Amino acid sequence: MSNPVPAIARHTLRRDDAFPRRAEALGFGFHSPDGREYWARDACYALTPEVIDALESAASELNAMIAEAVSRVVRRGDYTAFGFTDRLAALVEASYRADEPSLYGRFDFRLAPDGAIKLFEFNAETPAALFEAAVVQLAWFEETPQGPATRPGSDQWSRIDDALVARWPALGLPRLIHFAAEHEREDEVAQVAYLMATARAAGHEAAFLPIEDISWRESAGFVTPAGAPLRACFKLYPWDWLDAEEGGRLLPLGRTRWVEPARRMLHANKAILAELWSMFPNHPLLLPASLDRAAIAGPAVGKPALGLEGHGMRVEGVAEDPSTGIAEGLPLSPTIWQQWSPLPGHATPQGDAFPVMGVWIVGDEPCGLGIREGAELVTTLEDRFVPHVVL
Structure with missing residues (x-):
């Protein structure tokens, strides 16, 4: 009898130092930040079609569950657990009641060797590594025999x-959309450039704008450096x-359509994990979550409600503490x-690697996978992107 194919396996490949350089033509210039190999040049993950189907189904089911949880939070009107200022809470409620549409998000899943899936969190406002998942790993797949x-x-x-x-027309935005990011962050500029290309393919005009160059005019609201009103961004x-900055007081006064809309702060906030567990206790896709540490039996990880990409996590109850530091600011x-x-963990010549499954959802459609792995148990932006294949 043949051995069953594992749900996921890590394959060591012949090292390809040329691919990252070839991928620079796509705009992938951040493959080796500070001399660190961000793109895995000697490995890929292989998943079975059944596991891909399960990941897709999990993302669809959780997307609906989170929407239900968000509705309950807004009806209750208490955002204490979310860490919102009163101004942010008002922006969230206004955005929710206007039913402002969303573009995309990324679920982070734990995938067990037997194929069991658990939600770690939903990156629903500023998810990273989209360009790598949508463009770079596809180019790797197509040119690697x-x-x-x-x-x-x-x-x-x-x-x-x-x-x-296909999603851009559903957002109901004007023809010209501005795209803003921190201009010194090469990875973010590349992601924004990619999204600009998809908007243009959908019939929009797109213009890049460093986030720090957005200013304010009483007569027009938020404007570009040339003084043109920022109608969609x-x-x-x-x-x-944004809320914490000097111009945060102007956010409720602006006329700009923002993507992602303010209501997505509820989806992205770690407090939604506790809300989900209270609504769907013992759901097979969820891990117990609460604001009360005593409510979680055994080891637990503490996540800042407004945390990003693994920063500020602390773990209690394990011998080897994989906690991370608080990111400045x-x-x-x-x-x-x-x-x-x-x-x-998956064995590598350098030791165990720990992959997290990043399942991308556009609108309500789960549509792709990006895998990041680290040498530690908490995944951060310092870890590697590893391409995947389906058997």
């Missing part, structure tokens, strides 16, 4: 590009950061406790 030393698999879960192009910059916010469920 199938073979024992190159790559296994005959497919890849990658419908992100088509989904984004995709921003790769968190709402709570993060607003203080309540801690949400989630049952500690460490990532399964």
Whole structure:
């Protein structure tokens, strides 16, 4: 009897130092930040079609569950656990009641060797690594031949590009959309440039605008450096950061349509994990979560409600503490406790690697996978992106 194919396996490949350089033509210039290899040049993950189907189903089900949880939070009108200022809370409620549409988001899942899936969190406002998942790993797949030393698999879960192009018209935005990011962040500028390309493919005009160059005029609201009104703007910059800045007081007065809208702060906030657990206790896709540490039996990870990309997490009840430091400038916010469920390790020549499954959703459509792995149990932006194949 043949051995069953594992749900996910890590394959060591012949090292390809040339691919990252070739990918620079796509705009992937941040493959080696500070001399660190961000793109995995010698590995890929292989998943079965059944596991891809399960990840897709999990994202669809959780997307609906989170929407239900968000509705309950807004009806209750208490945002204490979310760490919102009164101004942010008002922006959230106004955005929710206007039913402002969303573009995209990324679920972070734990995938067990047997295929079991658990939600770690939902990056629903400023999710990172989209460009790598949608463009770079597809280019890697298409130009890397199938073979024992190159790559296994005959497919890849990658419908992100088509989904984004199809989604833009549903947002009801004017023809010209500005796209804002911190101009010194090469990875963010690349992601924004990619999203600009998808908007243009959907029939929009797109213009880049450094986030710090947005200003205010009493007669027009938020404006570009040329003084043109900022009617629609995709921003790769968190709402709570904007609120904390000097111009935050102007946010409720502006006339700009922002993508992602303010209501997505509820989806992205770690407090929604506790809300989900209270509504759907013992759901197979969820880990126990609460504002009360005592409510979580055994080891638990504490996550800042307004935390981003693994920063500020602390773990209690384990011998080897994988806690991370607080990123400079993060607003203080309540801690949400989630049952500690460490990532399964995959053996590499350098030691175990711990992959997290990033499932992308555009609108309400799960449409692709990006995998990041680290040498530690908490995944951060310092870890590697590893391409995947479907067997």
